[in-house]
Amino acid sequence: DADVTQTPRNRITKTGxxxxxxxxxxxxxxxxxxxxxxxxxxxxxxxxSFDVKDINKGEISDGYSxxxxxxxxxxxxxxxxxxxxxxxxxxxxxxxxxxxxxxxxFGAGSRLTVL
Amino acid sequence: QKEVEQxxxxxxxPEGAIASLNCTYSDRGSQSFFWYRQYSGKSPELIMxxxxxxxxxxxxFTAQLNKASQYVSLLIRDSQPSDSATxxxxxxxxxxxxxxYGKLTFGQGTILTVHP
Numbered sequence: 001d002a003d004v005t006q007t008p009r010n011r012i013t014k015t016g017x018x019x020x021x022x023x024x025x026x027x028x029x030x031x032x033x034x035x036x037x038x039x040x041x042x043x044x045x046x047x048x049s050f051d052v053k054d055i056n057k058g059e060i061s062d063g064y065s066x067x068x069x070x071x072x073x074x075x076x077x078x079x080x081x082x083x084x085x086x087x088x089x090x091x092x093x094x095x096x097x098x099x100x101x102x103x104x105x106f107g108a109g110s111r112l113t114v115l
Numbered sequence: 116q117k118e119v120e121q122x123x124x125x126x127x128x129p130e131g132a133i134a135s136l137n138c139t140y141s142d143r144g145s146q147s148f149f150w151y152r153q154y155s156g157k158s159p160e161l162i163m164x165x166x167x168x169x170x171x172x173x174x175x176f177t178a179q180l181n182k183a184s185q186y187v188s189l190l191i192r193d194s195q196p197s198d199s200a201t202x203x204x205x206x207x208x209x210x211x212x213x214x215x216y217g218k219l220t221f222g223q224g225t226i227l228t229v230h231p
Binding site: 041043045059 | 158159219223
């Protein structure tokens with residue numbers, strides 16, 4: 001089984017619908033992140049969480065919300081999806097402290113299309 | 116100015132050549148630098164990290180860092196078709212107080228194609 005699991009892997013929805021992307025991890029990491037990737041724009045941080053009680057906005061949080069249900073689970077919600085939220089979304093985890101590398105472990109990605 | 120900017124691609128090199136990927140960053144307080152490789156349809160994977168000025172070599176990969184010029188690069192020697200991917204430069208800043216929270220800022224990526 002993958003260390004970081006995202007569901008669904010693909011989703012097509014309509015404008016105005018509520019969508020939830022889920023992420024679960026078996027790495028035992030405290031830190032979890034949601035990124036979106038658009039062609040030519042790289043990865044942009046939406047939200048991040050350092051532990052269950054800690055939630056922080058990233059650079060593009062408008063239109064999104066998150067929930068950290070447990071150390072292993074971090075969900076991203078789009079309350080009312082719009083077409084420019086069509087993108088590839090990645091969940092990632094990392095250790096509490098760097099250990100010299102701060103390696104992000106990524107999930108396989110969730111491709112969301114908003115019509 | 117973007118916080119992290121990579122040389123525009125796509126970059127095409129013949130098999131066996133050296134591929135050079137470049138990245139500049141705007142925050143002089145940046146301390147840690149990473150190169151991720153992303154195959155089409157896959158998630159990014161870390162291939163190199165560098166923290167000090169100079170070169171760091173790992174197999175066919177060499178990362179170069181120049182903090183004075185705010186520049187980091189990745190050289191791939193003896194390029195292979197299997198190196199064809201998007202390469203993402205990522206930079207980690209330290210928050211005020213000097214504690215790293217691991218927030219990475221990524222560049223837009225450079226698509227590399229190695230042709231036989």
